[in-house]
Amino acid sequence: MKTHSKTPLLQRALLPVMLASALFGATPMLAVAQTAPAQAAPSSASQVVLVNSSRIISNLEKRRTEFKGNPSVLRQYVASEFNNLFDRDYAARLVLGVHGRGAADADVKAFADALSDSLMTRYGSALLDFNTQLKVRVKSESALPGGRGVKVASEMQRPDGEPIPVDYLLRQVGGQWKVFDVMVEGVSFVQTFKTQFDAPLRQKSISQVAADLRAGRTQTNASGK
Secondary structure, eight states: OOOOOOHHHHHHHHTTTTTTTETTOOGGGSSOOOOOOOOOOSHHHHHHHHHHHHHHHHHHHHHHHHHHHOOHHHHHHHHHHHHBBOOHHHHHHHHHHHHHGGGOHHHHHHHHHHHHHHHHHGGGGGGGGTTTTTTEEEEEEEGGGGOOOOEEEEEOOOTSOEEEEEEEEEETTTTEEEEEEEEEEEHHHHHHHHHHHHHHHHOOHHHHHHHHHHSSHHHHHHOOO
């Protein structure tokens, strides 16, 4: 099992994995988590983080050989988890910022889908190298200003280094907690891509930028560099 000791490598594996597809932008949920109380459905944002952490990492370990031999199966798995846990359209509107004001839902969805697919294409294989010896410890859960949701502050504990702070922002969607931003060592998924796409969106429409992403003319950079 590989041990990542450099934060940039972790950011490249995390920010694309749970955030967009994953999920990709946040895959601390793929680390071994604290033991959460057994129950049918997580009732708090913290439980959503813990319960899904254990389930996803278990599936990743059991199916690692399968995923390595069939990348399309890994892609389908990540997409499924991302769709269940991540509020893609809301996060996309945050990434679009002022460029998304008054934008049609269809254009926002097209951008969200293109961003997710781009992240998965570039960073999907990072899941197969992810160090599953890392452990997630939830430190606190607090309300966000303006009733926007909650922040679950956690840290990834490494056997060979200092803990890495990872914060999740979640909000209620249809009675379920969903993640809309992840911050690794204070680096926000939403802010990273908001900055990255500001210039293209000043020159082109949302649908054109989405088309560029799909065609590979524009690529995501989860490291923010």
